[in-house]
Amino acid sequence: MSRLLTRLKGKNSRAEENGGVTMADENKGNGNNGKPGGLLTRVTAGVKEDVEALKTDLPAKAKEQIEILSKPTKTQLYTSIFRHKHDDTPRNRALGVLSNVFLHLHPAKVNRDAVRYSYTWGMGGITFYLFFVLTLTGVLLMFYYHPSKVQAFRDVLYLEHDVPYGKLLRNMHRWAAHLMVIAVELHMFRVFLTGSYKKPREFNWTVGVILLVLTLLLSFTGYLLPDDQLGFWAVTVGTNMARATPLLGHEGPFGPQFGMTPYNDVRFGLLGGSIVDANALLRSYIWHCIGIPIIASVFMILHFWRVRKDGGISGPAQVVLDSEVKEAKK
Amino acid sequence: MDWKQLWQILSAADNVPIIAMIPLLAFYIYLAGRQAFANDKLIADLSANPALAKTHHRRTWPFRPGWQKEVHVWPFLLRVEFLAAIIVTIILMVWSITLNAPLEEPANPNLTMNPAKAPWYFLGLQEMLVYFDPWIAGVVMPTLIIIGLMVIPYIDTNPLGSGYYTWKQRKFAISTFLFGFVILWVSMIFIGTFIRGPGWQWFWPGQTWDHNRLIYEVNRDLPDLLGITSNLWKGIFGAIVVGGYFVIGGLIVNGLFRRYNPKDYKRMSLLQYSIMMTFFLIMVALPIKILIRLLFHIKYLWITPWFNI
Numbered sequence: 321m322s323r324l325l326t327r328l329k330g331k332n333s334r335a336e337e338n339g340g341v342t343m344a345d346e347n348k349g350n351g352n353n354g355k356p357g358g359l360l361t362r363v364t365a366g367v368k369e370d371v372e373a374l375k376t377d378l379p380a381k382a383k384e385q386i387e388i389l390s391k392p393t394k395t396q397l398y399t400s401i402f403r404h405k406h407d408d409t410p411r412n413r414a415l416g417v418l419s420n421v422f423l424h425l426h427p428a429k430v431n432r433d434a435v436r437y438s439y440t441w442g443m444g445g446i447t448f449y450l451f452f453v454l455t456l457t458g459v460l461l462m463f464y465y466h467p468s469k470v471q472a473f474r475d476v477l478y479l480e481h482d483v484p485y486g487k488l489l490r491n492m493h494r495w496a497a498h499l500m501v502i503a504v505e506l507h508m509f510r511v512f513l514t515g516s517y518k519k520p521r522e523f524n525w526t527v528g529v530i531l532l533v534l535t536l537l538l539s540f541t542g543y544l545l546p547d548d549q550l551g552f553w554a555v556t557v558g559t560n561m562a563r564a565t566p567l568l569g570h571e572g573p574f575g576p577q578f579g580m581t582p583y584n585d586v587r588f589g590l591l592g593g594s595i596v597d598a599n600a601l602l603r604s605y606i607w608h609c610i611g612i613p614i615i616a617s618v619f620m621i622l623h624f625w626r627v628r629k630d631g632g633i634s635g636p637a638q639v640v641l642d643s644e645v646k647e648a649k650k
Numbered sequence: 651m652d653w654k655q656l657w658q659i660l661s662a663a664d665n666v667p668i669i670a671m672i673p674l675l676a677f678y679i680y681l682a683g684r685q686a687f688a689n690d691k692l693i694a695d696l697s698a699n700p701a702l703a704k705t706h707h708r709r710t711w712p713f714r715p716g717w718q719k720e721v722h723v724w725p726f727l728l729r730v731e732f733l734a735a736i737i738v739t740i741i742l743m744v745w746s747i748t749l750n751a752p753l754e755e756p757a758n759p760n761l762t763m764n765p766a767k768a769p770w771y772f773l774g775l776q777e778m779l780v781y782f783d784p785w786i787a788g789v790v791m792p793t794l795i796i797i798g799l800m801v802i803p804y805i806d807t808n809p810l811g812s813g814y815y816t817w818k819q820r821k822f823a824i825s826t827f828l829f830g831f832v833i834l835w836v837s838m839i840f841i842g843t844f845i846r847g848p849g850w851q852w853f854w855p856g857q858t859w860d861h862n863r864l865i866y867e868v869n870r871d872l873p874d875l876l877g878i879t880s881n882l883w884k885g886i887f888g889a890i891v892v893g894g895y896f897v898i899g900g901l902i903v904n905g906l907f908r909r910y911n912p913k914d915y916k917r918m919s920l921l922q923y924s925i926m927m928t929f930f931l932i933m934v935a936l937p938i939k940i941l942i943r944l945l946f947h948i949k950y951l952w953i954t955p956w957f958n959i
Contacts, residue, residue, distance in 0.1 A: 410722070413722040413723075413724045413725075414722065414724075416724040417722075417723045417724050417728075423723075423724070423728070426723040426727065426728075427723060428722065428723060429720040429721060429722055429723060430720060430721060430723055430726075430727055431719070431720060432717070432718065432719060432720060432721045432726075433709060433711045434727075435721060435726050435727050435730055436711070437730070438681055438685060439685075441678060441681070442730070442731075442734050445731055445734060446734060446738055449734070449735050449738055450738070453738075453739075453742065473756045473757070476753060477753075480753065487750065488746055488747065490751050491745075491746035491747075491749065491750055491751045492742055492743070492746040493751075494751035495667075495742060495745045495746055495749070495751070496742055498664075498666075498667035498770075499667070499738075499741075499742065501667070501771050502667060502670065502671050502674065505671075505831075506674065506675070506678060508799075509675075509678065509831060510678070510682070512802075512823075512824075512827050513682045513686070513815055513824065513827075514811075514812075514813060514814060514815055515810075515811040515812040515813065515814075515816075515820065515823075516812070516813065517802060517803040517806075518803060518806065518808075518809070518811075518812040519803075519809070519812070521803070522803035522804060523803075525800070525802065525803045526800040526803070529796060529799045529800045532799075533796055536771060536772070539769060539771065540769060540772070543769050546753055547756065547757050548753050548754040548755060548756060548757055549754035549755045549756070549757055549758060549761070549763050550664070550752055550753075550754045550763070551757070552757035552758070552759070553762070553763040553766035553767075554766070554767065554768050554769055556766065557766050557767070557768050557776065558768050558772065560784070560788075561775075561784050561785075561787070561788025561789060562788070562789070563784070564783065564784035564785035564788055564789060565785065565789045566785055566789065566790070566957075569785070569789070571784070571785075572785045572789070573785055573956045573957035574956055574957075577956075595759065596757075596759070634812065634813040635812075635813030635814050636709055636711065636813065636814050637812065637813025637814050638707070638708035638709060638814075639689055639692055639693050639696070639708050639709070639814055639816070640809070640810055640811075640812075641693060641696055641697050641703065642697070642810065642819070643697065645809055645810065647916075647917070
């Protein structure tokens with residue numbers, strides 16, 4: 321310890337030997353390596369020059385900048401986001417759809433009569449829009465909801481009475497769900513009446529049927545979540561039917577012979593128990609919020625993609641006369 | 651006439667969608683029908699005039715030689731979609747502000763709701779429970795509906811009417827679908843929603859829901875009516891009746907289909923034809939079973955130790 325001290329002292333004494341010039345002084349004055357003029361004068365001259373230059377450069381740059389900003393569509397920021405011009409040319413109209421990830425599901429052009437409401441009724445698009453609304457309101461509802469027997473009903477009361485716009489949120493989710501069921505059924509009705517399931521769209525119709533079933537299941541699993549009498553008894557009635565599943569339900573034909581009891585049949589699997597209780601609430605919640613939406617999304621991707629791949633919207637096509645049908649040779 | 655009761659049923663929040671759906675369905679049937687008849691007229695004109703058929707643009711919408719057949723999606727389709735989204739949002743907002751989602755008492759397994767109803771879109775199936783055992787109404791029938799819908803494109807061999815509304819070119823397909831969708835699905839939902847009251851009993855609109863009403867309804871089984879007592883013979887008899895329905899019904903439908911739909915009959919393969927027949931006969935069996943029940947108070951036709959039909 322004492323050795324270290326003497327060493328430090330030694331350093332200090334060496335600095336004093338240099339005529340009392342410390343490191344700081346060295347940097348200030350004598351860093352010019354012996355050239356004449358001194359740093360201070362050179363720095364002042366440099367700054368003066370910079371200021372002079374700025375006097376002319378700044379207005380010039382500002383002018384240039386204003387010119388650039390007055391045409392915002394030419395900026396790098398803009399062109400990096402939007403890849404093409406937007407003046408009204410056929411090319412840009414097409415690119416507006418094709419170069420946009422959210423719109424590129426559309427073709428660039430459609431049958432001029434397909435735009436008319438009377439042919440498509442717009443029900444498929446409305447269904448998709450309602451699914452979007454339901455996802456949005458559903459996620460917001462999830463912030464306030466616990467899928468447990470203790471809390472579920474209270475959360476709904478809390479939503480209805482205390483959460484700002486909570487009642488509106490719940491109402492919108494409920495009515496959008498009902499509206500979606502109606503829209504899906506009307507969509508299917510329209511597709512049938514226009515014969516749009518016919519070649520080459522057969523497979524997409526079956527995908528659509530699956531989506532119809534998934535829509536009904538989504539709506540049904542959500543019915544239990546408020547944990548009120550309405551949902552409870554609706555789900556009880558609904559799942560009681562599963563008891564009667566042939567082979568797989570304990571009250572169904574050949575169920576008992578197949579070894580089914582209330583504790584191992586298909587209803588038990590649906591409810592996570594032999595009665596509609598806490599497990600059923602949780603299962604219903606997970607199917608409603610995660611399971612079925614993911615499955616439905618996959619089928620929706622398939623459905624929309626196939627609409628394009630199968631040749632877009634089916635019509636309004638030219639009418640075909642009976643005499644023009646060429647019978648396939650057998 | 652109990653107006654209060656009627657209003658209670660009609661204004662029950664969850665019944666509003668089905669009230670909305672009926673005028674909507676009526677409107678869209680009208681809209682489709684109008685276009686179908688316009689197209690049918692065009693088809694008749696073109697068939698009568700082959701020269702016109704070669705030059706006509708073959709749609710009922712106006713078209714002039716200079717017009718483009720296609721329009722840009724941007725903006726012509728996108729603006730329609732945007733408008734539709736706005737209109738749906740407005741409808742949804744107004745609906746949500748004016749009508750509250752239903753919320754009953756907390757769930758209580760000891761206090762049975764009477765009537766305990768499923769969501770409105772399943773009430774058609776619940777109504778079927780009156781006429782069929784749960785395994786048919788709740789499991790087999792939904793499965794058959796789903797599969798039946800899925801096979802439609804594969805059994806409909808008629809190449810006409812693809813991409814336009816028509817009635818005359820697709821009479822069988824459209825009337826079958828209308829029967830299944832409007833008569834069986836929607837009107838059964840309607841009955842389940844508005845007619846069925848406590849105890850799932852039939853209450854006409856405006857009739858008071860009497861929770862203590864008793865109906866003395868004796869439903870018998872067909873084998874008992876005919877005095878068949880042994881279980882074995884009941885089983886054999888029922889199999890004959892149900893099998894007989896499919897054989898005789900199949901023969902009738904086959905006879906009609908051959909005569910009135912000869913081209914489709916010729917086009918369909920054996921597999922397509924038998925699948926179509928099976929689903930068609932099962933679908934027609936529903937109203938027949940309902941009528942047998944309502945007119946003759948017969949519950950089961952076929953009784954076995956494992957299942958009853």
